[in-house]
Amino acid sequence: MLDMLLLFLLAGFATTLIAGILLTFFRKQIAFNERVNKYFAEPIKKQKEDLIKDDNKKSIKMSIDPYWNKGTEMLNKRVSATERKKLDILLRDAGYPFKSAIDFRLFQIVLSAGISLPFLFFILPSSDNKMLTWVITFTLALLGFRLPVFYLGKKKTARIKAINVSMPDFFDTVNLLLEAGMGLDLALVEVSKKIKGPLANEFFQTLEDMKLGKSRREAFYALRKRVPSDSFQSVITSLIQADQLGIGMAKVLGNLTVRVREQRREAAREQAMKAPVKMLFPMVFFIFPSLFIVILGPLAITLITKGLGG
Known part of the structure; x- marks a missing residue:
C-alpha cells in the first residue's frame, strides 16, 4: 500500500515537473497564441454569433411584420387625432421606445x-x-392595457434622471470647447459624439432640425419642449436668451453648470x-x-407553559 502511494506521488511530481519545463520552454508561443485568440479568434466568433442572432431576429420579424402592419392599418383609421396626440406626448417624454402612437x-x-x-x-x-372568473379576466385585460403606460412612465423617469446626471459634465465640456475658440454648434456635435446618452441624442436631433432649416432659437424651443426636466428647461431658456441678447455662450454655460451642480447637491x-x-x-x-418575537418570544413561552410562578 505504501509502495503504491509513493508511486502515485512520484508520478504526480514527474508530471508537474515536465509541465513546468514545457511551460518554460514554450512560454512565448503560448502567450502569442493567447493574444491571437483574444484579438482575432474571439471577435470573429462573437461576430458569427451576432450574425446568427440577427438572422433569427430578422426571420421572426419577417413572419410577424405582415400581421403587425395589418393591425396598424386597421387602428390608423380608428384612433382619433386627440388620442394620437396624447400618445405622442407620452412617447416623446419616454424617448420614443415605440415607432409611433399606432404601434404603441x-x-x-x-x-x-x-x-x-x-x-378566459x-x-x-x-x-x-x-362571475369571479369574468371579473378576473376583465382585471387582467385592464392590467395588460395599462402596463405599457406604466412602462412609459418608468422610461420617462429614467430618461429625465439620466439627462440630469449627465448635464454638468456635458455642458462643462461644451464650455471648454467654447473657451478654446470653437463655435457652439460644432462644440455640441463634438461633445455629443463623445458623451453618449439621451442628452446627446436630443442635441443630435436639435442639430438635425437646424440643418433642415430651423433657426437656433426654434430648434432650442423644440428641444426644451421635448425634454420634461425643469433644470434642463431652465438651462435651455438661458441659452435662448443669451443667443437673443448676444451674450457670450462660454460665460453663460459656466454659470449654468455651477447652478446645475448646486441643484443636484x-x-x-x-x-x-x-x-x-x-x-x-x-x-x-x-x-x-x-x-x-426574538426578545419577547421566550418570555411568552415561559409564561404560557409555567405561569407566573415558574
Missing part, C-alpha cells in the same frame, strides 16, 4: 388580449364561479432628509415585529 396602441391591445384570453378560454369553462440633500421617513414603515412592519 396595437401593443397595448395585443398584450391585453395575450394576458386575458388564455384565462381555459379557466372559464371549468370554473364554478363564472440640493436634490441629494433632500433625498437624504427623506430617507428616515422612508425607513420608518419597513422598520415598523418588518423589523420591529421580528425583534419583538
Whole structure:
C-alpha cells in the first residue's frame, strides 16, 4: 500500500515537473497564441454569433411584420387625432421606445388580449364561479392595457434622471470647447459624439432640425419642449436668451453648470432628509415585529407553559 502511494506521488511530481519545463520552454508561443485568440479568434466568433442572432431576429420579424402592419392599418383609421396626440406626448417624454402612437396602441391591445384570453378560454369553462372568473379576466385585460403606460412612465423617469446626471459634465465640456475658440454648434456635435446618452441624442436631433432649416432659437424651443426636466428647461431658456441678447455662450454655460451642480447637491440633500421617513414603515412592519418575537418570544413561552410562578 505504501509502495503504491509513493508511486502515485512520484508520478504526480514527474508530471508537474515536465509541465513546468514545457511551460518554460514554450512560454512565448503560448502567450502569442493567447493574444491571437483574444484579438482575432474571439471577435470573429462573437461576430458569427451576432450574425446568427440577427438572422433569427430578422426571420421572426419577417413572419410577424405582415400581421403587425395589418393591425396598424386597421387602428390608423380608428384612433382619433386627440388620442394620437396624447400618445405622442407620452412617447416623446419616454424617448420614443415605440415607432409611433399606432404601434404603441396595437401593443397595448395585443398584450391585453395575450394576458386575458388564455384565462378566459381555459379557466372559464371549468370554473364554478363564472362571475369571479369574468371579473378576473376583465382585471387582467385592464392590467395588460395599462402596463405599457406604466412602462412609459418608468422610461420617462429614467430618461429625465439620466439627462440630469449627465448635464454638468456635458455642458462643462461644451464650455471648454467654447473657451478654446470653437463655435457652439460644432462644440455640441463634438461633445455629443463623445458623451453618449439621451442628452446627446436630443442635441443630435436639435442639430438635425437646424440643418433642415430651423433657426437656433426654434430648434432650442423644440428641444426644451421635448425634454420634461425643469433644470434642463431652465438651462435651455438661458441659452435662448443669451443667443437673443448676444451674450457670450462660454460665460453663460459656466454659470449654468455651477447652478446645475448646486441643484443636484440640493436634490441629494433632500433625498437624504427623506430617507428616515422612508425607513420608518419597513422598520415598523418588518423589523420591529421580528425583534419583538426574538426578545419577547421566550418570555411568552415561559409564561404560557409555567405561569407566573415558574
